[in-house]
Amino acid sequence: MKAMAFPRYGPPEVMAMADIEKPVPQENELLIRVHASTVTTAEIASLTGSPFIARLATGLFKPKQKVLGVEVSGEIEAVGASVSRFTVGEQVFAYCGFNGHAEYICMAEDGIVIRKPENVGHGEAAAAVDGMLTAIPFMRDKGDVQKGDQVLINGASGSIGTFAVQLGKYYGAHVTGVCSTGNVDLVKSIGADEVIDYKKEDFTSTGQTYDVIFDTVNKSSFGKCKGALTEGGVYLTTFPTLPVMVRRLVPGKKGRKRAVFHAAGLRKPREKIMDMVFIKDLLEQGKVRSVIDRTYPLEKVPEAYEYIEKGHKKGNVVIKVSED
Ligand SMILES: NC(=O)c1ccc[n+]([C@@H]2O[C@H](COP(=O)([O-])OP(=O)(O)OC[C@H]3O[C@@H](n4cnc5c(N)ncnc54)[C@H](OP(=O)(O)O)[C@@H]3O)[C@@H](O)[C@H]2O)c1
Numbered sequence: 148m149k150a151m152a153f154p155r156y157g158p159p160e161v162m163a164m165a166d167i168e169k170p171v172p173q174e175n176e177l178l179i180r181v182h183a184s185t186v187t188t189a190e191i192a193s194l195t196g197s198p199f200i201a202r203l204a205t206g207l208f209k210p211k212q213k214v215l216g217v218e219v220s221g222e223i224e225a226v227g228a229s230v231s232r233f234t235v236g237e238q239v240f241a242y243c244g245f246n247g248h249a250e251y252i253c254m255a256e257d258g259i260v261i262r263k264p265e266n267v268g269h270g271e272a273a274a275a276v277d278g279m280l281t282a283i284p285f286m287r288d289k290g291d292v293q294k295g296d297q298v299l300i301n302g303a304s305g306s307i308g309t310f311a312v313q314l315g316k317y318y319g320a321h322v323t324g325v326c327s328t329g330n331v332d333l334v335k336s337i338g339a340d341e342v343i344d345y346k347k348e349d350f351t352s353t354g355q356t357y358d359v360i361f362d363t364v365n366k367s368s369f370g371k372c373k374g375a376l377t378e379g380g381v382y383l384t385t386f387p388t389l390p391v392m393v394r395r396l397v398p399g400k401k402g403r404k405r406a407v408f409h410a411a412g413l414r415k416p417r418e419k420i421m422d423m424v425f426i427k428d429l430l431e432q433g434k435v436r437s438v439i440d441r442t443y444p445l446e447k448v449p450e451a452y453e454y455i456e457k458g459h460k461k462g463n464v465v466i467k468v469s470e471d
Contacts, residue, residue, distance in 0.1 A: 148249060150214050151248040159448075159453045175230060177233055182222065187277055188305070219243055238269075280411060285383050297355070300322065323340065327346050337436070351375045356376060362383065378402065
Protein backbone atom coordinates (compact mmCIF):
# COMPACT_ATOMS: atom_id res chain seq x y z
CA MET A 148 0.00 0.00 0.00
CA LYS A 149 1.00 3.64 -0.43
CA ALA A 150 2.18 5.65 2.56
CA MET A 151 4.07 8.90 3.11
CA ALA A 152 7.13 7.90 5.15
CA PHE A 153 10.12 9.71 6.67
CA PRO A 154 13.25 7.54 7.09
CA ARG A 155 15.14 10.14 9.20
CA TYR A 156 14.53 13.33 11.13
CA GLY A 157 14.59 16.51 9.09
CA PRO A 158 12.50 19.08 7.26
CA PRO A 159 9.39 18.00 5.30
CA GLU A 160 11.58 17.26 2.21
CA VAL A 161 12.89 14.09 3.92
CA MET A 162 9.45 12.56 3.45
CA ALA A 163 8.78 10.38 0.41
CA MET A 164 6.05 8.09 -0.88
CA ALA A 165 6.75 4.48 0.06
CA ASP A 166 5.23 1.16 -0.90
CA ILE A 167 4.82 -0.67 2.39
CA GLU A 168 3.10 -3.87 3.41
CA LYS A 169 -0.63 -3.58 3.88
CA PRO A 170 -1.34 -4.31 7.58
CA VAL A 171 -3.28 -7.42 8.51
CA PRO A 172 -5.72 -7.05 11.42
CA GLN A 173 -5.02 -9.08 14.56
CA GLU A 174 -7.89 -10.89 16.33
CA ASN A 175 -9.06 -7.73 18.11
CA GLU A 176 -8.29 -5.24 15.33
CA LEU A 177 -10.07 -3.32 12.61
CA LEU A 178 -8.50 -2.75 9.20
CA ILE A 179 -9.50 0.78 8.21
CA ARG A 180 -9.24 2.07 4.66
CA VAL A 181 -8.18 5.65 5.33
CA HIS A 182 -10.11 8.34 3.46
CA ALA A 183 -8.66 11.35 5.27
CA SER A 184 -5.90 12.22 7.71
CA THR A 185 -4.54 15.64 8.70
CA VAL A 186 -1.24 17.38 9.36
CA THR A 187 -0.90 18.92 12.83
CA THR A 188 1.51 21.46 14.25
CA ALA A 189 2.48 19.24 17.18
CA GLU A 190 3.82 16.63 14.72
CA ILE A 191 6.54 19.00 13.47
CA ALA A 192 8.57 17.96 16.56
CA SER A 193 8.21 14.27 15.60
CA LEU A 194 9.26 15.03 12.01
CA THR A 195 12.27 17.21 12.80
CA GLY A 196 13.32 15.50 16.05
CA SER A 197 13.48 18.96 17.57
CA PRO A 198 13.48 19.95 20.39
CA PHE A 199 15.88 17.08 21.12
CA ILE A 200 13.99 16.10 24.28
CA ALA A 201 11.04 15.07 22.08
CA ARG A 202 13.24 12.21 20.81
CA LEU A 203 12.92 10.46 24.17
CA ALA A 204 9.46 9.52 22.92
CA THR A 205 10.03 9.32 19.17
CA GLY A 206 13.48 7.66 18.94
CA LEU A 207 16.92 9.03 19.89
CA PHE A 208 18.80 8.80 16.55
CA LYS A 209 16.08 7.96 14.05
CA PRO A 210 12.30 7.94 14.17
CA LYS A 211 10.76 4.77 15.60
CA GLN A 212 7.56 5.45 13.68
CA LYS A 213 8.15 6.18 10.01
CA VAL A 214 4.67 7.42 9.09
CA LEU A 215 3.03 10.48 10.64
CA GLY A 216 -0.69 11.32 10.79
CA VAL A 217 -2.36 11.40 14.22
CA GLU A 218 -6.03 11.35 13.24
CA VAL A 219 -7.97 9.59 10.51
CA SER A 220 -11.41 8.94 9.15
CA GLY A 221 -12.29 6.02 6.90
CA GLU A 222 -14.14 2.80 6.33
CA ILE A 223 -13.69 -0.60 7.97
CA GLU A 224 -12.51 -3.06 5.35
CA ALA A 225 -11.92 -6.13 7.55
CA VAL A 226 -12.17 -7.12 11.20
CA GLY A 227 -10.30 -9.66 13.35
CA ALA A 228 -12.07 -12.82 14.55
CA SER A 229 -12.89 -11.54 18.05
CA VAL A 230 -14.13 -8.07 17.04
CA SER A 231 -17.72 -7.62 18.21
CA ARG A 232 -18.42 -3.87 18.28
CA PHE A 233 -17.71 -3.04 14.62
CA THR A 234 -18.54 -4.57 11.27
CA VAL A 235 -17.13 -4.34 7.76
CA GLY A 236 -18.37 -1.30 5.83
CA GLU A 237 -18.85 0.98 8.85
CA GLN A 238 -17.43 4.50 8.68
CA VAL A 239 -15.23 5.42 11.64
CA PHE A 240 -13.03 8.27 12.83
CA ALA A 241 -10.10 7.79 15.15
CA TYR A 242 -7.08 9.06 17.03
CA CYS A 243 -4.23 6.79 15.90
CA GLY A 244 -1.17 8.80 17.05
CA PHE A 245 0.95 7.72 14.04
CA ASN A 246 0.52 5.98 10.67
CA GLY A 247 -2.43 8.07 9.45
CA HIS A 248 -0.73 9.05 6.17
CA ALA A 249 -1.26 5.61 4.63
CA GLU A 250 -3.95 3.86 2.62
CA TYR A 251 -4.72 1.45 5.49
CA ILE A 252 -4.31 1.38 9.23
CA CYS A 253 -5.08 -1.27 11.85
CA MET A 254 -6.54 -0.26 15.19
CA ALA A 255 -7.70 -2.30 18.19
CA GLU A 256 -11.48 -2.22 18.48
CA ASP A 257 -11.09 -0.78 21.99
CA GLY A 258 -8.74 1.90 20.68
CA ILE A 259 -9.69 5.56 20.26
CA VAL A 260 -12.01 4.83 17.36
CA ILE A 261 -15.78 5.27 17.07
CA ARG A 262 -18.41 5.51 14.33
CA LYS A 263 -18.20 8.68 12.26
CA PRO A 264 -21.10 11.14 12.39
CA GLU A 265 -23.06 10.72 9.16
CA ASN A 266 -23.59 14.45 8.61
CA VAL A 267 -19.90 15.30 8.11
CA GLY A 268 -17.37 14.17 5.52
CA HIS A 269 -14.21 12.22 6.27
CA GLY A 270 -12.00 15.35 6.16
CA GLU A 271 -14.12 17.20 8.70
CA ALA A 272 -14.37 14.14 10.93
CA ALA A 273 -10.63 13.48 10.94
CA ALA A 274 -9.93 17.16 11.60
CA ALA A 275 -12.18 17.21 14.67
CA VAL A 276 -10.26 14.57 16.60
CA ASP A 277 -6.95 15.97 17.88
CA GLY A 278 -8.03 19.62 18.17
CA MET A 279 -11.16 18.68 20.10
CA LEU A 280 -9.42 16.04 22.25
CA THR A 281 -7.09 18.86 23.30
CA ALA A 282 -9.60 21.71 23.59
CA ILE A 283 -12.13 19.69 25.65
CA PRO A 284 -9.97 18.89 28.70
CA PHE A 285 -8.60 22.44 28.74
CA MET A 286 -11.98 24.15 28.53
CA ARG A 287 -14.15 21.71 30.49
CA ASP A 288 -11.74 20.24 33.06
CA LYS A 289 -8.88 22.69 33.61
CA GLY A 290 -10.78 25.90 32.85
CA ASP A 291 -14.10 24.66 34.26
CA VAL A 292 -15.79 27.03 31.81
CA GLN A 293 -19.31 27.88 32.97
CA LYS A 294 -22.27 29.85 31.70
CA GLY A 295 -21.56 33.58 31.85
CA ASP A 296 -17.78 33.23 32.27
CA GLN A 297 -15.56 35.68 30.45
CA VAL A 298 -13.21 33.51 28.36
CA LEU A 299 -10.40 34.63 26.07
CA ILE A 300 -8.88 32.30 23.47
CA ASN A 301 -5.47 33.34 22.14
CA GLY A 302 -4.75 31.67 18.79
CA ALA A 303 -8.50 31.53 18.11
CA SER A 304 -7.94 30.81 14.39
CA GLY A 305 -5.79 27.68 14.90
CA SER A 306 -6.93 24.10 15.25
CA ILE A 307 -7.26 24.01 19.04
CA GLY A 308 -8.37 27.66 19.04
CA THR A 309 -11.29 27.26 16.61
CA PHE A 310 -12.60 24.34 18.67
CA ALA A 311 -12.00 26.16 21.97
CA VAL A 312 -14.05 29.16 20.76
CA GLN A 313 -16.95 26.88 19.81
CA LEU A 314 -16.73 24.91 23.08
CA GLY A 315 -16.73 28.17 25.04
CA LYS A 316 -20.01 29.13 23.33
CA TYR A 317 -21.38 25.61 23.92
CA TYR A 318 -20.72 26.00 27.66
CA GLY A 319 -22.47 29.40 27.63
CA ALA A 320 -19.43 31.63 28.12
CA HIS A 321 -18.83 35.08 26.67
CA VAL A 322 -15.96 34.32 24.32
CA THR A 323 -13.30 36.71 23.04
CA GLY A 324 -11.04 35.38 20.31
CA VAL A 325 -7.59 36.77 19.53
CA CYS A 326 -6.21 36.45 15.99
CA SER A 327 -4.67 38.55 13.21
CA THR A 328 -6.59 40.87 10.88
CA GLY A 329 -7.15 38.30 8.13
CA ASN A 330 -8.85 35.86 10.51
CA VAL A 331 -11.25 38.22 12.30
CA ASP A 332 -14.24 37.22 10.15
CA LEU A 333 -13.46 33.52 10.52
CA VAL A 334 -13.33 33.76 14.32
CA LYS A 335 -16.61 35.71 14.36
CA SER A 336 -18.19 33.10 12.08
CA ILE A 337 -17.53 30.30 14.59
CA GLY A 338 -19.35 32.24 17.30
CA ALA A 339 -16.88 34.48 19.12
CA ASP A 340 -18.74 37.34 20.82
CA GLU A 341 -15.74 39.61 20.43
CA VAL A 342 -12.55 39.44 18.43
CA ILE A 343 -9.30 41.23 19.23
CA ASP A 344 -6.90 41.70 16.33
CA TYR A 345 -3.46 41.17 17.88
CA LYS A 346 -1.87 43.23 15.09
CA LYS A 347 -3.78 46.27 16.37
CA GLU A 348 -4.38 45.69 20.07
CA ASP A 349 -2.77 43.89 23.00
CA PHE A 350 -5.45 41.93 24.86
CA THR A 351 -3.55 42.26 28.13
CA SER A 352 -3.87 46.03 28.16
CA THR A 353 -7.52 46.68 27.30
CA GLY A 354 -8.67 46.81 30.94
CA GLN A 355 -11.01 43.83 30.42
CA THR A 356 -10.51 40.84 32.74
CA TYR A 357 -11.24 37.18 32.06
CA ASP A 358 -12.09 34.14 34.19
CA VAL A 359 -10.18 31.97 31.73
CA ILE A 360 -7.39 32.92 29.33
CA PHE A 361 -6.51 29.96 27.12
CA ASP A 362 -3.35 30.53 25.12
CA THR A 363 -3.50 27.73 22.58
CA VAL A 364 -0.38 28.85 20.66
CA ASN A 365 2.13 29.86 23.36
CA LYS A 366 2.37 33.50 22.26
CA SER A 367 1.78 35.07 25.70
CA SER A 368 2.91 34.38 29.24
CA PHE A 369 1.22 34.04 32.62
CA GLY A 370 3.21 37.04 33.90
CA LYS A 371 1.89 39.23 31.11
CA CYS A 372 -1.68 37.92 31.34
CA LYS A 373 -2.01 38.04 35.14
CA GLY A 374 -3.40 41.58 35.10
CA ALA A 375 -6.08 40.49 32.61
CA LEU A 376 -7.34 37.65 34.86
CA THR A 377 -10.17 38.03 37.37
CA GLU A 378 -9.40 37.08 40.99
CA GLY A 379 -9.40 33.28 40.95
CA GLY A 380 -9.01 33.33 37.16
CA VAL A 381 -6.94 30.73 35.35
CA TYR A 382 -4.36 31.00 32.59
CA LEU A 383 -4.21 27.84 30.47
CA THR A 384 -1.38 26.96 28.13
CA THR A 385 -0.71 24.09 25.73
CA PHE A 386 3.03 24.56 26.14
CA PRO A 387 5.03 23.64 29.29
CA THR A 388 6.97 26.88 29.88
CA LEU A 389 9.41 26.89 32.82
CA PRO A 390 7.54 29.54 34.87
CA VAL A 391 4.25 27.66 34.50
CA MET A 392 5.85 24.31 35.43
CA VAL A 393 7.58 25.85 38.47
CA ARG A 394 4.23 27.29 39.61
CA ARG A 395 2.75 23.84 39.33
CA LEU A 396 5.14 22.66 42.06
CA VAL A 397 4.20 25.56 44.35
CA PRO A 398 0.44 25.47 44.85
CA GLY A 399 -0.98 28.94 45.45
CA LYS A 400 -3.68 29.83 47.94
CA LYS A 401 -7.30 29.05 47.05
CA GLY A 402 -8.91 31.84 45.06
CA ARG A 403 -5.58 33.06 43.63
CA LYS A 404 -4.89 33.49 39.93
CA ARG A 405 -3.46 30.24 38.54
CA ALA A 406 -1.42 29.06 35.55
CA VAL A 407 -2.04 25.56 34.24
CA PHE A 408 -0.29 23.46 31.60
CA HIS A 409 -1.97 20.21 30.62
CA ALA A 410 -0.63 17.38 28.46
CA ALA A 411 -3.96 16.44 26.90
CA GLY A 412 -2.29 13.88 24.67
CA LEU A 413 -1.21 11.83 27.69
CA ARG A 414 -4.74 11.24 28.99
CA LYS A 415 -5.97 7.66 29.38
CA PRO A 416 -7.45 6.09 26.21
CA ARG A 417 -10.70 5.49 28.13
CA GLU A 418 -11.11 9.24 28.76
CA LYS A 419 -10.36 10.01 25.10
CA ILE A 420 -12.89 7.46 23.88
CA MET A 421 -15.56 9.06 26.08
CA ASP A 422 -14.65 12.44 24.62
CA MET A 423 -14.83 11.01 21.09
CA VAL A 424 -18.48 10.20 21.80
CA PHE A 425 -18.96 13.80 22.98
CA ILE A 426 -17.25 15.09 19.79
CA LYS A 427 -19.54 12.93 17.65
CA ASP A 428 -22.60 14.34 19.44
CA LEU A 429 -21.43 17.92 19.00
CA LEU A 430 -20.73 17.40 15.29
CA GLU A 431 -24.10 15.70 14.79
CA GLN A 432 -25.94 18.50 16.56
CA GLY A 433 -24.01 21.11 14.58
CA LYS A 434 -22.73 22.65 17.83
CA VAL A 435 -19.17 22.38 16.54
CA ARG A 436 -17.70 22.30 13.05
CA SER A 437 -14.20 21.68 11.77
CA VAL A 438 -12.64 24.67 10.05
CA ILE A 439 -10.72 23.38 7.03
CA ASP A 440 -8.04 25.63 5.61
CA ARG A 441 -6.65 23.48 2.80
CA THR A 442 -6.77 19.90 1.53
CA TYR A 443 -3.76 18.13 -0.01
CA PRO A 444 -3.50 14.69 -1.65
CA LEU A 445 -1.34 12.04 0.08
CA GLU A 446 1.53 12.68 -2.35
CA LYS A 447 1.68 16.34 -1.22
CA VAL A 448 1.99 15.70 2.54
CA PRO A 449 5.49 17.33 2.65
CA GLU A 450 4.01 20.52 1.15
CA ALA A 451 1.25 20.41 3.75
CA TYR A 452 3.81 20.29 6.59
CA GLU A 453 5.80 23.10 4.93
CA TYR A 454 2.64 25.19 4.91
CA ILE A 455 1.71 24.59 8.56
CA GLU A 456 5.31 25.08 9.76
CA LYS A 457 4.84 28.79 9.02
CA GLY A 458 2.44 28.93 11.98
CA HIS A 459 -0.54 30.56 10.28
CA LYS A 460 -2.90 27.79 9.27
CA LYS A 461 -6.59 28.48 9.75
CA GLY A 462 -8.16 25.64 11.69
CA ASN A 463 -7.06 22.40 10.09
CA VAL A 464 -5.23 21.06 7.04
CA VAL A 465 -6.63 17.81 5.67
CA ILE A 466 -4.93 15.06 3.66
CA LYS A 467 -7.22 13.31 1.23
CA VAL A 468 -5.87 9.78 1.17
CA SER A 469 -8.57 8.16 -0.97
CA GLU A 470 -11.93 9.01 -2.46
CA ASP A 471 -14.94 9.20 -0.07
N1 LIG B 1 -0.65 20.36 25.51
C1 LIG B 1 -1.18 19.50 24.66
O1 LIG B 1 -1.71 18.45 25.03
C2 LIG B 1 -1.14 19.79 23.18
C3 LIG B 1 -1.87 18.96 22.29
C4 LIG B 1 -1.87 19.28 20.94
C5 LIG B 1 -1.13 20.39 20.49
N2 LIG B 1 -0.42 21.13 21.37
C6 LIG B 1 0.32 22.35 20.94
O2 LIG B 1 -0.63 23.39 20.84
C7 LIG B 1 -0.14 24.38 19.96
C8 LIG B 1 -1.25 24.87 19.06
O3 LIG B 1 -1.66 23.85 18.19
P1 LIG B 1 -2.67 24.16 17.00
O4 LIG B 1 -2.71 22.92 16.18
O5 LIG B 1 -3.91 24.73 17.50
O6 LIG B 1 -1.85 25.28 16.23
P2 LIG B 1 -2.11 25.88 14.80
O7 LIG B 1 -3.42 25.45 14.27
O8 LIG B 1 -0.91 25.61 13.96
O9 LIG B 1 -2.13 27.45 15.12
C9 LIG B 1 -2.05 28.31 14.05
C10 LIG B 1 -2.72 29.62 14.43
O10 LIG B 1 -1.88 30.34 15.35
C11 LIG B 1 -2.20 31.71 15.19
N3 LIG B 1 -1.16 32.61 15.66
C12 LIG B 1 0.10 32.72 15.19
N4 LIG B 1 0.74 33.72 15.86
C13 LIG B 1 -0.15 34.23 16.76
C14 LIG B 1 -0.07 35.26 17.74
N5 LIG B 1 1.04 35.98 17.93
N6 LIG B 1 -1.17 35.51 18.49
C15 LIG B 1 -2.30 34.80 18.32
N7 LIG B 1 -2.45 33.80 17.39
C16 LIG B 1 -1.37 33.54 16.62
C17 LIG B 1 -2.36 31.85 13.70
O11 LIG B 1 -3.25 32.91 13.45
P3 LIG B 1 -2.79 34.18 12.55
O12 LIG B 1 -2.49 33.61 11.19
O13 LIG B 1 -3.99 35.03 12.62
O14 LIG B 1 -1.57 34.73 13.19
C18 LIG B 1 -2.92 30.50 13.23
O15 LIG B 1 -4.29 30.52 12.88
C19 LIG B 1 1.05 23.75 19.22
O16 LIG B 1 2.24 24.28 19.75
C20 LIG B 1 0.94 22.28 19.56
O17 LIG B 1 2.21 21.64 19.59
C21 LIG B 1 -0.42 20.87 22.70
